[in-house]
Amino acid sequence: MRHMTRNPMVLKTAALAGALVLTGCTAGGTGESASKGDKATLTFLTFETPNLDAKYWDAAIARASAKVPGVTIKKLVSPSADRTGYAKQLDSTGQFPDIMIGLNPAGFAEAGKLAPWTDRELANYVDPHANPYGGKVYQLPYATQATLVYYNKSDFAKAGINAPPRTYRELLADSAKLKAKGINPFVVGGGGKDTWADMFPLMCTVATDVYKETPDWLSQRSADKVKFTDPAFVNAAQKIADVAHKGYIDPAGLSRSYADTEQAFRDGKGAMYPMGSWFSASADAKKPSFDTGVFAWPTDDGSPALPSVTGGGMSVSSKAPDVGLAKKWARAFMEDQKNLDAAVKADGLIIAIKGYRPPSNMGPVYNATVAAYREALSADGIVNSFSQETGDGSLPPGLADKAAAGVQKLLGGRMTASAFGAYMDAQWDKATR
Structure with a gap:
C-alpha cells in the first residue's frame, strides 16, 4: 500500500x-x-x-x-x-x-x-x-x-535457526547461517518507478538507531539541530550498507519492481522480506509453499522499536x-x-x-x-516510519523519492553511509530553500 x-x-x-x-x-x-x-x-x-x-x-x-x-x-x-x-x-x-x-x-x-x-x-x-x-x-x-520482516520458516529451519532474532547481532548471525546454506538472506527490490520499495531496511534501522532515542528527530532536523551526517543517522545507514556488503542482499534483485519483489519472496528466492504490513494480506491470499513468519527488525539491545x-x-x-x-x-x-x-x-x-x-x-x-504490532505497542515500542511521515515533523515534499534513489546507491555499493548522509543534507537544503 x-x-x-x-x-x-x-x-x-x-x-x-x-x-x-x-x-x-x-x-x-x-x-x-x-x-x-x-x-x-x-x-x-x-x-x-x-x-x-x-x-x-x-x-x-x-x-x-x-x-x-x-x-x-x-x-x-x-x-x-x-x-x-x-x-x-x-x-x-x-x-x-x-x-x-x-x-x-x-x-x-x-x-x-x-x-x-x-x-x-x-x-x-x-x-x-x-x-x-x-x-x-x-x-x-x-x-x-507497520514495517516488519516477513520470513520463510522453512529456510530458517534449513539453516538451523529455531526462532526469529531478538537483537541486531543475532540478525547478522542468522544471515550468515542462511548464506552458508546457499540461501539468500534478504529479498529487497525497488527498480524502475518503484524505487520507494528499497526503503524498508533503512526505515527499520532509522527506527532502531535514530527514532528510538530521538522520536522528534525530523522536527529537530527542521530546526537545524541535527544533521543527516550526524553519527546516529550515519550509523543507521551503515547497518544497511554492511548487510549489502556482506552479500546478504542479492544486488540483482534491486532492479525488480515492487510486484516482482513480492513474488520473488513467495517463490522462495530469499529468506527474509522487510516490507509494510500490507504484505500480510498478500501472503495469506497467495499462499507460498512455505509457512511465513513475522518479526520486528531488532535493536542492538533487543528492546522494541517498530516503525509504524x-x-x-x-x-x-x-x-x-x-x-x-x-x-x-x-x-x-x-x-x-x-x-x-x-x-x-x-x-x-x-x-x-x-x-x-x-x-x-x-x-x-x-x-x-x-500480534507483532500490539506487542510493540504494549511495550511502548512504536516509533515513526522514516520517509512516510506527513504533517509536522516530516520530510520536505519530494525528499522521500530522493532518499530512495540514494538507498539504491547505498545498497549497490556506489555510495558510503557518510556520503549518503551528506547527500540527504544537500537534498534537504535544496528542498527547503
Whole structure:
C-alpha cells in the first residue's frame, strides 16, 4: 500500500481497536460537514497496487456513493506511487482533485488548498489528531501499518535457526547461517518507478538507531539541530550498507519492481522480506509453499522499536464544488463497514476507527502481523516510519523519492553511509530553500 502516516504519540487505545465491534461509524452521523447542495460531480485521486486494483476501488467508490446520493465521482488514478507529486501536477494546471487519499498535506495546507477536519468529524477515530499540520488535521487517520520482516520458516529451519532474532547481532548471525546454506538472506527490490520499495531496511534501522532515542528527530532536523551526517543517522545507514556488503542482499534483485519483489519472496528466492504490513494480506491470499513468519527488525539491545504509520485517509480540497458534500462522501468511504473489511482483506490494514473488528476469517500471517504490532505497542515500542511521515515533523515534499534513489546507491555499493548522509543534507537544503 504505502500511503500511511502517523503521529509520534500513538494512543494506547489503538491496541483495542481490533478487539471491539464497529459501532457508531455511519458516515455523516456526527460530523459538521453538512452539504450546501444535494448534487455535485467530484474528482477523487487514488492509486492502484497489486493489492488494491481497479476493481477494489470501483467497488468501494460505489458503496460510498450509495450512502451519499447526488454525488457523482470521477476517479483519477496516479500514474506512480507519488500521488502527492501527481496532485501538484494537477494543481499546476488548475485540476487539483476534490478528494484525495493518502495525500501529504505539506505545501497544500499552508496554501489554503485543503479543508481541515473538525474534532466532531474525527470523533470516530482512535487517534484523531494523528499528523497535525500547523495544529490542524487534513487527512483522516483511519488505519495503521507497520514495517516488519516477513520470513520463510522453512529456510530458517534449513539453516538451523529455531526462532526469529531478538537483537541486531543475532540478525547478522542468522544471515550468515542462511548464506552458508546457499540461501539468500534478504529479498529487497525497488527498480524502475518503484524505487520507494528499497526503503524498508533503512526505515527499520532509522527506527532502531535514530527514532528510538530521538522520536522528534525530523522536527529537530527542521530546526537545524541535527544533521543527516550526524553519527546516529550515519550509523543507521551503515547497518544497511554492511548487510549489502556482506552479500546478504542479492544486488540483482534491486532492479525488480515492487510486484516482482513480492513474488520473488513467495517463490522462495530469499529468506527474509522487510516490507509494510500490507504484505500480510498478500501472503495469506497467495499462499507460498512455505509457512511465513513475522518479526520486528531488532535493536542492538533487543528492546522494541517498530516503525509504524497511522493515517492514510481522505483529504478534501477547500475549493471543491461542495466542500460539505465532499467531506460527507469521504467519510462515507472511510467509515463504511464493507469498505473497511475489504481494505483489511486486500491490504492488511490495522483499522484505527473506534469499535472496528476485522473479519473473523483473516489468515495466520495477518493475525501474526497484528500480534507483532500490539506487542510493540504494549511495550511502548512504536516509533515513526522514516520517509512516510506527513504533517509536522516530516520530510520536505519530494525528499522521500530522493532518499530512495540514494538507498539504491547505498545498497549497490556506489555510495558510503557518510556520503549518503551528506547527500540527504544537500537534498534537504535544496528542498527547503
